[in-house]
Amino acid sequence: xxxxxxxxxxxxxxxxxxxxxxxxxxxxxxxxxxxxxxxxxxxxxxxxxxxxxxxxxxxxxxxxxxxxxxxxxxxxxxxxx
Numbered sequence: 001x002x003x004x005x006x007x008x009x010x011x012x013x014x015x016x017x018x019x020x021x022x023x024x025x026x027x028x029x030x031x032x033x034x035x036x037x038x039x040x041x042x043x044x045x046x047x048x049x050x051x052x053x054x055x056x057x058x059x060x061x062x063x064x065x066x067x068x069x070x071x072x073x074x075x076x077x078x079x080x081x
Contacts, residue, residue: 013058015041019071030071031058037081050078 014030016022017038022030033054036043043050057074066072 011062013061015054015058016071017041019073022071023069026069028068029061029065031061032071032073033057033079034073034075035081036076036079040079040081043076043079047079050076 014027017036042054
């Protein structure tokens with residue numbers, strides 16, 4: 001006999017460059033790399049180290065959650081839009 005597996009949902013983090021639009025949608029977790037342009041959610045093409053940092057910072061919200069509906073923001077000086 002198999003036991004039923006209870007799931008409350010799939011944890012997710014939205015990475016956004018438009019926090020105003022994102023706030024209206026009220027996702028459970030959102031991360032905004034401050035100052036990034038549309039199309040550069042993780043940084044410009046070829047910026048592998050920066051992209052990895054942004055992904056890791058966003059995933060950190062799964063371990064250290066923020067209040068639902070709020071948006072975590074972080075500056076990345078190495079990004080020059």
